[in-house]
Amino acid sequence: MRQYCLLLFLGFLTQFQLQAQQEEEFFNPMEVAFDKIYLHTDKPHYFLKDTIWVKAYSWSAVAGEGLKPSSSRTLYMALKNQETGERMFQMPVLLEEGMGSAQLALSDIPAGDYVLLAQSRTMADWESTYVFQRPIRVSEVGAVTLIRPSDYRQKPIQLPYQNGLRIGLNLSEGLYQLIIDRSKEQADSVFQLIGLQHGKPLYEQILSLHEGKNVYKLDPEKFLPGLADLALVNDRGEIVAERPVYFHPQAIPTLNISTKQQTYRPRERVQVLLNVLDEFGEGLEADLSVSVVDSKQVSWSEDMSTIVTEMELGAALGKDFDFSHQLFKQENSAKELNEILVHEKSRSALSNFNQQEEQFFWEGKGLKLKGRATDKEGKSLNPGTELEFLMYPKKGVPLMASATIGENGTFELEDLFFQGTAAVVARKIENKRKRTFSEVLESHQLTFEPLDLPNPTLQTRFEASKDDYSLDDIRRYTVIRNNRLEDRIVELDTFTVQRQPWTFGRPKETNDLTAWANVVLDVEEGMFDHFNVFQYMQGRVPGLIIQGDINDFGNPPAVFFRASQLMLVSRAELASKSGESSGNMGGGAAFLLDGVLVDPTIIATIPMTLVKRIEVFNNVAGSSAVLGSRGSMGAVNVVSRQIDPNQAMFERNNVTYVQGYNQSIPFPKIKSGDLEKDLFKTNWNATVYWNPYLGTDFEGSGNFEFVLNDLQSEMKIIVEGMSKTGQPIFGIHTILVEE
Template sequence: MRQICLLLFLGFLPQFHLQAQQEEEFAPPMEVAFEKVYLHTDRPHYFLKDTIWVKAYAWSAVAGEGLKPSNSRTLYMALKNQKTGESLFQTPVLLDEGMGTAQLALSDIPAGDYVLLAQSKAMADWDSAYVFQRPIRVSEVGAVALVRSSDSMQKPLPYQNGLRIGFNLTEGKYQLIIDRSTEQADSVFQLLGLQHGNPLYEQILSLQEGKNIYSLDPENFLPGLADFALVDELGEIVAERPVYFHPQAIPSLKISTNQQTYRPRERVQVLLNVLDEFGEGLEADFSVSVVDSKQVSWPADMSNIVTEMELGAALGRDFDFTKLLFGQENSAKEINDILANEKSRSALSNFNQQTEKFLWSGTGFKLKGKAMDKEGKPMSAGVELEFLMYPEQGLPIMASATVGENGTFELEDLFFQGIASVVARKIENKRKRTFSEILESHQLTFEPLDLPKPSLNARFEASNEEDSLDDIRRYAVIRNNRLDQRVVELDTFTVQRQPWTFGRARDTNELTSWANVVLDVEEGMFDHFNVFQYIQGRVPGMIIQGNINDFANPPAVFFRASHLKLISRNQGQEEIASSGAGQTENMGGGAVFLLDGILVDPKLVATIQMTQVKRIEVFNNVAGASAVAGMRGGMGAVNIVSRQIDPNQARFERNNVAYAQGYNQSIPFPKLESGDLEKDVFRTNWNSTVYWNPYLGTDFEGQGNFEFVLNDLQSEMKIIVEGMSKTGQPIFGIHTILVEE
């Protein structure tokens, strides 16, 4: 049983008597009492090879202030099998002002029940098992229904050390009913009430045997969960229970559309209006999904941002609070009846275990890895490694780590998005700065921080698909989700093309053989040029868009065959930008850049002077660019071969390059063009998620708007809106429209 100092609370807590209040100074509160996380997904279940679109919200319960955006910059997310706990996907998500976006392509993940988990460092510091959990069902074509655990939530209120704390709400007044049995010999106790780690209530009680009733003024508490505890004269906590205040304080969200019925491929205009309990507008940030209700089952008791931020996060297991939190009569009493047998994570006995101030995670994420020797055995403990990382975006990163047991190591405060190419070597003498040869790629493996196994009580169950899908739609969904089975294999043939070479004879490497154009740079001839100045006008069919002298925003490079793709992509990008869809950096793409065979950010390329460049290799067709840059090379690639200034400088080849996953690199949701209904079943768009936008918001008057284009479905569409106000209030709403020809 946890010990706390009785005098501490007596000396600093304000005295809330039954009828009068004496004002005294509060004890200095903890900076952060509790961190809450919520993931808004575009829908709760998916078909094979679908994509899960995610908006993450991370907010901290600050003492005396309510919810504030988390200071954490990293949220760790994982998709795990609900039964086995096996991880199928793990990634860090970059947070900005408590929000972040991500997407997860299910690709080859089989049908089954999964759980999407999320945890910040502050959550792990509080309790390693404390994670947000959301059930995800992956299925064949057909509707699914959410089925909850059959365990009853209502149980008789048990005694704790001969005491039990009951709750009653009559005529809007809150009452605590403390029942003392003959088992408890003591009669004098201290009643403490805390919220977000801040002490808000204290009373010395002399309890008689049987029921003792005490009134509570809800105005003394913030909306949300509070924790009450009885402490004996020895400072031991003998009984606890949570209480929920002010369910009516949840903001209201009104969703309206320019009409109620639409045609397929028609544009829908949506207005949002958010008001607080006093009818004043609230500025807020939102994420919105539009889904087909015939393909997507959205149960009424599905947890949402309101139920999770208000109660679910602190209770640690799944409850059906959805209906109770939205203005039903007697909802406060019903919620507190459910809470009677629960202990929240922010209870005094849990809170007392924490330090006075959370140590925030640094500016980046943590990456775990394992180093092996050339024989495949774990590298010896104590070996120091130096890493050079080349992210797809951003400048190179230097890092170091010491190998621990079984060859494991950790890199902290990393900050890059997407994939980074990694080269590592052993430090043989740190003082003299001497190194071993560069490690080969098979000697390094990386994995993100692992999350606890899921413990969710909810599961999904398939229902009869013929009740909701006709034959045409079922065929279309199967077609969309099994595109790989439509690949037609043709006879292969080889075309050999001699690369064009300018200047003096060149050295060759494994990339050069794929190059379409090779520019050998004569030493000392173009020292005042940067790379973009040098290649301008030297490569047939190359188009450079942007200022070649702007290092902060370097130009994009395109080739004649890929330039038409840019026009259509940029049109979509303008639509996203006009709707406030957030960052879409490098949307047009263009050619990717490599430095000595490693993918790098064009901003790094812009800083390279030609004195450091030996050769430039250009890959302007799909075959060559894909060979050196994979799928990212679809619009061409440029490889810059640097000069070795130091003849003893370490050299590395592609077999020395390992790959590490950085922050999830968010991409925009595909846009649809308005027009006529597409009746050709081979060209129709019947995707169950019609629209997804995680970057919407309302102004200081609580007003916001957005628009989207419907696909070819004729169905009932649900518009689901979730978000947080700038003042820390969760907001949720659903609106339905009808689509018919």
């Protein structure tokens, strides 16, 4: 029987692995169980017209390996009203190696309770309602206290049966005992106990269960620190009961934060040292984020949820803000944690893998946009209508995309990559009577909608504290400032503005390079059917030699000119005679985009609709004037198309706008110096320092410095992050500020 159960389980894993291997022929292997998201915000509550500073951590539970930086490139973040679910803001955040940063200006958002949500597409594929949630309060200046939900840590109800079985856990003196109840409803008596961590089986035992309570010792040394899933499998290979168990909770890394002194003066510079150690006292390399907040204005409870509780428990169980960091610091932490987990089931449980085995989680390269296109009367375009889009970000290379209208009159664009706002021009393409017609849409015919994240499920977690007289100066300044803003509005006399040509994508012409070009190819509208720049240049540039496949985007061809090849041969002969290196002359002509040196792979992928002209430098003088020694083999400058309503085939009313990735900006720094007591020069910032990208070296050491504001207060230094080995890190340190 024991061998039979093992064969059943191994057969299940083999089937899972074969499925992944079949997928691998076309995609990456299916190894990610689910994404874990955490948002570190500079503080838990904000004031009117404040800014939320955010660091996003996205890690994946990888089968057999533990937590690894997520392959997701896009994180969708939204701020919603806690009660109504109304979306106030939404933006995509670009992730690099599982991390990204953003800021959200609250502007005119009304006071109230909100929830900051975050979800990747992989999370939505796993479960549509699986989303990270952090409560946010926006209020007038005043002290606010973060509270626990009313049902937090209530006495647990009796553990329910699963298919006539119940898996209990008894912890005493560091020993783990399983207490398994078998009722009369369960006819089977022999089961296989499986212990699973991150999709990898670490424990196996055959159990013969009699009716009633059965007690078995569980060796905790077989498990890594963290959450594990225990499951009972019958002789038919069916999972009949399971539960999560937390092992070695006190093995989480330790973060030591130290300053040279405990008390500082306002506007003084503070130097901070960090030291991250694992459970054995060895240093850990880590990626961290840090905020320094004024405790006079910001309430930071020691009982708050942190990256440790979210990565270790909250994300895996889908729980909302129910776990305190202090749980991991107590002597009986293992017992208390497992009492909380007893009624939950981990997302990485074996049954979840079984349910998801036919799905493949794949995160696209860029963001996803949804929209609707109508005719001029406002009616949805017919399903199947093709749309082409030209996108011109304020920064970066223009983009081209296409979509088809669906049954509900909407379209979707995927794998887009641009930051900030982009101007969009769309045209519809229709086939009538064996002819193709195209029409540029007007801006009122095209609308974009952000992907809708689930509504919040959190309850209100804040309450106002007792009135604090130490905040009177800050309140008074806020009132005066807001009143003065209305007085500063000045009515101007009527004046006339002559409309100037406006552009997207490229700020100016590259006339300084054009003067050196030997051949200039203008790309007219009728020539857009060429595949790319390489095909367009063939037969149009004297002495042009293309070596390679013009259709190969990943390995584009090399471009040579007869004059440069003759020079290459002569220089190579001279170099061989003198014994010197001939330099990098074998790669062909250099390529520029709008005067900026780029890789030829970028040029190969630019559609001809986005190219205005091609400037060819096929002699030594011209190309050397452009690139110096790097242009010794010639150069090609591709000039992107500017969008000018006076010259192009569409006008201003054809342009609509869409929001791309959030553009991260640096946190404003405070200058050190003497204390300012002038009401309007005093720095009242509640967050005095924010750094989303801070690291420690291989010895676990790191440092940073900041300048204090002008207030006498207590400052809290909050540091959160992840080690390179996938362990969450949290630390907090307090300093005093006095005159």
